[in-house]
Amino acid sequence: xxxxxESRNVKRPQRQKPPGQELRMKPQPASDKPGKGSxxxxxxxxxxxxGDSGIGKAVAILFAKEGADVAVSYLNEHRDxxxxxxVIEEYGRRCLLLSGDIRRERHCNAIVxxxxxxxxxxxxxxxxxxxxxxxxxxxKIKTKDLIKTFETNxxxxxxITKAALSSMKKGCSIINTTSVTAYRGSPTLIxxxxxxxxxVAFTRSLSANLADKGIRVNAVAPGPIWTxxxxxxxNPKKVAKHGSDVPLKRPGEPAEVAPCYLFLASDDASxxxxxxxxxxxxxxxxx
Numbered sequence: 524x525x526x527x528x529e530s531r532n533v534k535r536p537q538r539q540k541p542p543g544q545e546l547r548m549k550p551q552p553a554s555d556k557p558g559k560g561s562x563x564x565x566x567x568x569x570x571x572x573x574g575d576s577g578i579g580k581a582v583a584i585l586f587a588k589e590g591a592d593v594a595v596s597y598l599n600e601h602r603d604x605x606x607x608x609x610v611i612e613e614y615g616r617r618c619l620l621l622s623g624d625i626r627r628e629r630h631c632n633a634i635v636x637x638x639x640x641x642x643x644x645x646x647x648x649x650x651x652x653x654x655x656x657x658x659x660x661x662x663k664i665k666t667k668d669l670i671k672t673f674e675t676n677x678x679x680x681x682x683i684t685k686a687a688l689s690s691m692k693k694g695c696s697i698i699n700t701t702s703v704t705a706y707r708g709s710p711t712l713i714x715x716x717x718x719x720x721x722x723v724a725f726t727r728s729l730s731a732n733l734a735d736k737g738i739r740v741n742a743v744a745p746g747p748i749w750t751x752x753x754x755x756x757x758n759p760k761k762v763a764k765h766g767s768d769v770p771l772k773r774p775g776e777p778a779e780v781a782p783c784y785l786f787l788a789s790d791d792a793s794x795x796x797x798x799x800x801x802x803x804x805x806x807x808x809x810x
Contacts, residue, residue, distance in 0.1 A: 554777055567590065569583070569788070573652030582781045592617040636686070646695050648687045657712060693736060749774045787800065
C-alpha cells in the first residue's frame, strides 16, 4: 500500500478541525495497493465527490489505475486534492479538480457541467462526500448542524445525480456511499446515521427507477475506515481506538474499500443493481 512506514494498526491520538486533511494524519491512510491495473475501466469517465482524501481518494486512484479519467469534487482541502491529482496523473490519466460546497444545488450542477465540458460525458458517478457531527443526546443536536449534515450527505446526491443523468446512458453506473451506521445506528451520530439510512433507500428506489434505462445504481456501506472524517469528528482518545471493536480489531484502510467501488463500476457487476456491499471489518448487519 502507498504511504507506509508506521504500523497500520496503531493510530495516534489526534484531532483536526473539519473537514480534516489527510496529509496531516498520523499515520496517513493507505490510498493505493501495489500492482498494475487490468483495464476494467479503460477510457471511462468518473465523477467522484469527496475524492480528495479518504475513501474517495482511494477510489479515484484505483479508477485511474484501471484506465479512467477522473473528476474530483471536494470542499477546500487543496493540498490533499493536488496530491490525489498527482497520483492519478502518474497512472497516465487525466484529473479535473472541482472545489466548492455541494450543500448548494447551483454548485452541484456546476461540477457536473464542468465534468461534461472537460470529458464529454459521465460514465460513473460516485456520490461519496459526507460530513458528521457528534452529539451525546438528541437535545444537543443543533439545527444548523442537522441541516448541514442532510444537505451534504443526501441532498447533494439528489442534485448531482439529477444533473448527471442527462449525460448517462445504458451501461453507466451510479455508486453511493452509505455506512454501517445505516443498519445498526449510532448513539452519538444520529443525523449522520439518518442520512446514511436515507442513502440506502435512495439507492434502492433509484435503481428501480433507472432499471429500464440500463443504468445500474448500487452502494457501499463501509465500517470504521481510517479517513480525515474520523480525526475531524472525534476526540483524540476515540480516534486512537477507532475500529478496535469490530471482529478484525482494526480500522480499514481506504485502499481496502476501493475495490468494492471498482467491482460495482465495472462490467463484473453487470447483474447487480439496488445492492449494498459491506466492507466493515466483519460486523454482520443483515442488510
